[in-house]
Amino acid sequence: MPDVVWRDDMAAATALAAVAVLIGATVAAALAGGHHLIIEAMAAILVTVLFYALVQGVSLWVMTSESRHAAAVGDDWGVVGALGYEVPPWHKEFTSPRGSSYLAVEGGRYLVGISSTRDATQPAHVDGKAASPVLRDFYFEADVEYVQGPSDGYCGLMFGKEADEHWWAVVFGRRSLTVTQNPGSLPHRYIYDPDDVKALRPDRKNRLAILKQGGDLSIFLNGRTVTELHDLAIADGTVWLAAQSKSRPIWVRCAFDNLLLRGTTG
Numbered sequence: 001m002p003d004v005v006w007r008d009d010m011a012a013a014t015a016l017a018a019v020a021v022l023i024g025a026t027v028a029a030a031l032a033g034g035h036h037l038i039i040e041a042m043a044a045i046l047v048t049v050l051f052y053a054l055v056q057g058v059s060l061w062v063m064t065s066e067s068r069h070a071a072a073v074g075d076d077w078g079v080v081g082a083l084g085y086e087v088p089p090w091h092k093e094f095t096s097p098r099g100s101s102y103l104a105v106e107g108g109r110y111l112v113g114i115s116s117t118r119d120a121t122q123p124a125h126v127d128g129k130a131a132s133p134v135l136r137d138f139y140f141e142a143d144v145e146y147v148q149g150p151s152d153g154y155c156g157l158m159f160g161k162e163a164d165e166h167w168w169a170v171v172f173g174r175r176s177l178t179v180t181q182n183p184g185s186l187p188h189r190y191i192y193d194p195d196d197v198k199a200l201r202p203d204r205k206n207r208l209a210i211l212k213q214g215g216d217l218s219i220f221l222n223g224r225t226v227t228e229l230h231d232l233a234i235a236d237g238t239v240w241l242a243a244q245s246k247s248r249p250i251w252v253r254c255a256f257d258n259l260l261l262r263g264t265t266g
Contacts, residue, residue, distance in 0.1 A: 064223035070211040074139025077262040080239070081126040084108065084258055094122075099249060103128075111147075112155070112243040113253040119186060121169070123158055123240040126261050132239045135159070137213050138263030140239065145205035146173055148253040154178070154244040155254030157210060160237040168234055170210055170219055171244055174202050177226055179217065192219075192227055199224040205255070236266055 091104040099116035103124050114122035126132050138159065146155050156171030165184045168191075170177070177200060179192035199221040200206060209220040217229045239261060243254040 066225045067209055067220040067223045070139060070209060070218055070220065073211060074262040077137065077139065077264050080132050080135070080263050081259060081261040083127055108257065110241065110256040111253065112241055113251055114243045114245045115249050115251045116245040117249050118247050120245050121158070122243045124242065126239055126241060126259065132261065133265050134236050135239055135263035136236045136266035138239060138261060139211050140261050141207065141209040142259035143205045143257045144208045145255040147255050148251055150248060150250050151175065152246040153252035156208065156242055158240040158242045159212065160234040161240060162235055162237050167237065169242060171242065172200060172206065175200065177221065179229065192229060197221065197226055199226060
């Protein structure tokens with residue numbers, strides 16, 4: 001079921017206020033006028049509920065129009081990866097002097113985890129098998145869940161990846177969504193780093209969608225536009241899933257499902 005009631009939408013607040021006022025008025029009129037007005041009161045309540053549903057439906061349609069347009073743009077590009085991970089379970093572990101990480105398919109989800117004593121990112125092949133082609137433009141969407149980790153851990157997508165230490169990323173954690181660039185050295189550059197993202201659903205899976213066209217980047221969470229960034233110097237590169245740990249040996253675990261990646265190779 002879509003998350004239709006958004007706390008920060010004026011339309012939702014207006015509809016809720018109207019429903020409360022109209023229901024209160026009709027109930028008061030029924031009590032003052034006797035039982036013969038109960039049917040009229042019930043009819044009025046039904047009308048107000050339908051009015052509320054209409055306002056919410058229109059609000060949902062308007063708020064998700066840009067994400068639908070982004071998906072339509074991607075429909076013109078070839079499919080690079082489209083997976084629901086309905087494959088036999090598997091598990092791979094990796095160790096280094098700074099920590100541990102793993103990749104796995106369990107319960108129909110692609111799991112990526114990392115624990116490190118320094119800022120580190122565990123990349124994962126989008127299709128679970130091999131690196132994506134070098135893409136110029138792409139459209140990506142997937143159900144992403146921050147399963148476990150501290151407040152400064154992240155799950156998301158790496159792209160424009162030219163080498164191990166040259167890439168861009170769109171990632172989110174428990175409270176925020178960020179766009180970062182790794183120019184080949186620490187610290188990473190924060191291109192977009194708000195304090196709060198209203199569309200983010202903490203402790204639940206989120207539908208992440210990203211449209212990259214040239215130097216323009218559009219990011220959506222659960223159908224809502226988070227931000228649109230322009231004139232970025234993003235190189236053509238491969239696309240990877242990712243889990244990010246921030247200098248603490250605490251596990252960050254991410255789950256990906258219902259993934260679609262379309263793109264152009266230039």
